[in-house]
Amino acid sequence: MCHHAHRAFICLTGFLTYYAVCGEPRDVETSRHSNTRWTAASFPNPQVEVEKCGRREKSSICDPSGIISEISANVVQGAINAIHKDTGFQVAVALLGRTRRGDNRGAEEMSRGLHDSWGVGEKDKNNGVLFLLAKYDRQLYISTGKGALKQLPNDALDKIIARAKPQLREEKYDKAVEQVVDDIGAALGGEVLPEVKTESEGNNGWGVSAVGAAILLYFAGIAKSGWDRHTFVRQYRQATAHLESLHTARRRAGGPGSYVSTSCPICLQDFPPSPPPRCEPSLSPDRAPDMMEAALLTSEQDARRTPGEMVPVTISCGHMYCENCILNWMRQCSSSPTCPICRARISEAPQRGGQPHGHSRERQPSRSQMDFQPELAYRLGRLNFFYPRIVTPMLVERWSHHSFQHPFVDDFAYQNIRSEYTSYTTSSHSHGGSLSASHSFGGGSSMGGGGSGGSW
Ligand SMILES: [Zn+2]
Ligand SMILES: [Zn+2]
Structure with missing residues (x-):
């Protein structure tokens, strides 16, 4: 009895630490694309080549190699839709193994190329943002249209990229991509980005004890920053x-x-x-x-x-x-x-x-x-x-x-809970649009915009 209870406990805790299994990367696709060296011209468009992008319907995310899980991609799409509804900005995400050049220039060229060929942002406002991550090159780049420069100046992009690096170093791609898009959304919503700790401080910061974490959560609960609101x-x-x-x-x-x-x-x-x-296939009932x-x-x-x-x-x-x-x-x-x-x-x-x-x-x-x-x-x-x-x-x-x-x-x-939600959302400007349906890109470009990248 005790033995069983113990085993069930191990089962449960083991599973909880490994919860993200369901949408685990698509192995077949991963092996097919892991050596592909993409260019903006060869990379599929998630509004057109839905399946090649690893999605089920038109979306703003293209992930042909399954860098993130399907659950995570759905969460990210939900965030992108919410950003569009709340702020009017368009965000697109390109996730791949390698660019043709394989270096930071390659990531920059490709994200600007995709930004322009997909037409992220509205044509007359250029209010688009494209986030590119090249897993095996260990490069990421965020390109902004001219109309997003005010909310997302390059130093804000640098902060967002710095915040993602610890997750990327631990190969937590789901969390990293979700966080980058959340951060972009918070910044576009006019929220102030938190200061990024230096590398060593950051590392120590993550090693907090359970008590420390509880205290941090407690204070986060009191002093709700914009970041908390966005997640909420x-x-x-x-x-x-x-x-x-x-x-x-x-x-x-x-x-x-x-x-x-x-x-x-x-x-x-x-x-x-x-x-x-x-x-x-039929299984013989008398044979275990x-x-x-x-x-x-x-x-x-x-x-x-x-x-x-x-x-x-x-x-x-x-x-x-x-x-x-x-x-x-x-x-x-x-x-x-x-x-x-x-x-x-x-x-x-x-x-x-x-x-x-x-x-x-x-x-x-x-x-x-x-x-x-x-x-x-x-x-x-x-x-x-x-x-x-x-x-x-x-x-x-x-x-x-x-x-x-x-x-x-x-x-x-x-x-x-509901009134907390209402208090965060009633002040934000509404631009219409549905939360569940993905919007189409509006023909915007990266011309005259900004951008920043980094490697991890
Ligand atoms: Zn059952
Ligand atoms: Zn499941």
Whole structure:
């Protein structure tokens, strides 16, 4: 008993430190492009060559080699859309392995070239910003149009680049790219950039103890800087959307029909609209199959699927996850993996598709008989993990209770969060536009603008 509890704990902590597994870089694509030496002319345009850019729809991000995860790319796109809505500026992101020159001039030339050929910013205002990162060259460059010079002078760019370097040195590309775009957004919104510590101070600063970190967070909470506000606004928008769909899922689960998961409980990313029917290899029921082997085999057979595509799978207890997340979870706990939600032992390889099927059908509860509550509580926990300042532990506890059935975002306990959000956003100028849909570039150029780069 104790042994099991201990193992589950290791499982959980191991997984939490490795949470970003679901959108893990697309290996096939990475190997295909790792040696490509890009130029502005050969690099795809995310408004035109959507798939080549590793995206599912027109966007402002092109990442053919999968430098950042899909989750992170979605977060960055959300931030870019919010920047456009709040300030009118257009931001584009180009992520690649190498430029043809491979040095800082190469990064500068390519980002100016893309800025102009994509037409980032409105034509008459030149209010565009292009951020380029060349992973294997270890170069980054931010190019600004003339209309962005006031908000983003070169010394501000230098600060943004300096802030990203520690993350890049630790190869945290997701976090680095998210931070650069957040920082660009904050500066464009007229917020004052914090002073950057020197390299040695910065390194010591990151080595703070847990107590030190807690104290820092405490003070950050009191003296909310512009940077905190920007993160808060982004987290609020995303968490609120998740909470609304979670409420909808709960209402469906309570109704007469069976509930169908439409997103992965671990990474919270949506499943693709309708997974095509698949032919599964049959596993002999009297032979204990090697679960990982079977699962990995299926995964190899399907290696040709679209990069970054979500594949929903159902595990033996009936809970659904995306394949990447659950396989990574199982790798963490390979000796005796259990369902992250209900803790039932995972007794066979995850089955692709939305419904339990195969020889084990009779043993599985139907989705309508399954209690949604444990999944609800688990998902709230994940929301706390991704959006700690919005979905607080207090809210997780309150909302996980069976008796709480109201829409989460209407709960009075959420109103403090909502009014904080409103206080940050009502003063900002609105330029219309939707948060979810990506805007098109407006034909702006980098002519007469600024720019700054650096290596790490
Ligand atoms: Zn997932
Ligand atoms: Zn389960």
